[in-house]
Amino acid sequence: MELLRTRRGGRRTATATAATATPAVPAWRLRRDPLLLAMVVSTAAVIAAVGGINVIEVFFIRDTLDGSPTVYGLVGAAWMAGMLPGSWLAARLARRLTDDGALVYGVLATLGGCCLMVVLASAVPSAGLLVPLWLVAGAANGGENVFANVLTARRAPEALRARAYAAYGAAVQGGSMAGYLVGGALLAVLPPRPLIALAGSAGLLVVLAFVPVVVRAVRHAGIAAGPVEPAAAGDRVPAAELATPGPGR
Template sequence: MSFTSGGSSRWTDVGLATAARGIATCGDFLAATTLTLTLQSAGAGGTAVAGVLLAASLPLVLLAPLTGRLADRVDSRTLLVGAGLAQSAICLALAYAAHPLLVVSLVALLASGLAVTQPVLSALIPTMVRAADLPRATALNQTAGTLGVLAGPAVAGFLVGWFGSRVPLLVGAASYLALVLAGLLIRTRRGGARPATSAASSDTATPAGAGANWRLRHDPLLLAMVATLAGVIAAVGAINVIEVFYIRETLGASASVYGLVTGAWPVGVLCGAWIFARLARRFTDDAALVQAGLLLLAGCCLMVLVSVVVPVALLLVPIWLLGGVCNGGDNVFNNLVLARRVPEAARGRAFAALGAAVQGAAMVGYLIGGLLLEVSEPRPLIVACGTAGLLVLLAFARPVRRAARTDRSRLPTPYPPADHEVVLTQPGVS
């Protein structure tokens, strides 16, 4: 495990990385929203729109094993600069693409670039700061991503309304250059034969092969955490498809109210990140963080269940805010546990695996939601989503407790000292 030690955290590098993530995330959602609106307006049909959404998610799942290894084995500066330039060029091509099949193909290539930059940036953050500052750095990183998620669709809607589809895609192409600039300016570097350079020492070498033996299945606590998160997302994720029909048709809300309600959850995520980043500093036991995460996931599921009793859509805003707060807190806890337990040289693979699990589970949720809407009304489906999420948590509660007991009995201290790199292995665990 490698954090900055014996020196101050590199907050300038953290600022550059988080700014790049926020701007690039805004570009991702700007492009996706623009293409969805354009295809729908052109009468391309639901198949083309679904194809775009699938193309934007599938590479993050399929390429995770490859991109995670790239993030660990190739210089982070090379990856950020190369991927940023490639994404900018692809988005520029999208601005002039007309055929739906070409659009879907270019979106898949664009998402492939995200599959590279996402683990690179996530793995860089823990290397930039001292262990005590990691919760704050994680909250900053999550805030940048959330702001990008909020801003992208709003900017796309404005630009498409005023200028059509080409201008927002050109703006999106420019947004990816933030990754190039960050890659050139960030002093902290990791990956390949180059040591992970931190604020403590830019010259301290770490073996290029360190962490090569790390596997998610070797760490029962991490495995239980990722499996639980994926299971809950798969169970509750259908709400993302169902909510538009529930808000617009069942509750009879306008498009503006729908936008207000859907924006409440990401705002809650942002607030939850900062609230729980402060609390996370008090947890020195990884198992306690994972178990606290279960309670936060339960809070998300409960807010989904409560949402079915509202008579008007505006009352969903405080409910979605609370659900987002729980979601943001769980994200902070998950990232903190991952950064603490995974050797520095394997963090790219670890964050790619977590991202793949989340994206894959979300895709399952989208598919389930789309199929169930053909045979049922939105309100009972929302009840089913919330109930299914709680049942998944109940099913995973015992494995998580068992993994927590095993972890506490194995380690003499809550987690390894921040200036040592440790590979956690337990033979026989799959």
């Protein structure tokens, strides 16, 4: 019994419990932040427009380009391989971008880069040429993930940051599912090559359509007080959030 020791201090009082209670969660809604809302909506719309290539890609490589299963695997891996350096470069750039508007422009630019690579992919004569294009597209995809997540971390209060990431992820996944549905439906009536071109072109058109929307949102954010609660310099975006699927994945 000598080995068991207790500290007799009695029960904690209700006053002490109330003093250590969690502070009130600040009020925040995605729709009240035009800058973050423009980023979420534009990203989801572009992914819905170009996301059909995930369905079309296998038929384009295997049937149209007569690629082997090995080449198909290399092409798929190229996109993911490109995301690594793209994320690293974007992270270094994001540290220097103190203006939230610049991050939104970065999201649009990288989304446009993904769509442009898809358009170019529709003209390749052999499947092997898709590898360098998908490396560039993957790098743009990785950059878009970083810019979007850093912007979310800056604009959303810390207590509600998980809700902001969930809203962004839900919008992206919804756009991806819409792209799958449209791509599968069109594949029943059109060959893969023109569908690849159509998906990339549609994505570029959506990016261009959202440019004035984002410009207005940036101007509005400049007039307003700015971010609700900027992320601290040492804050890090959760690793799981950096894996948000982009236009081609």
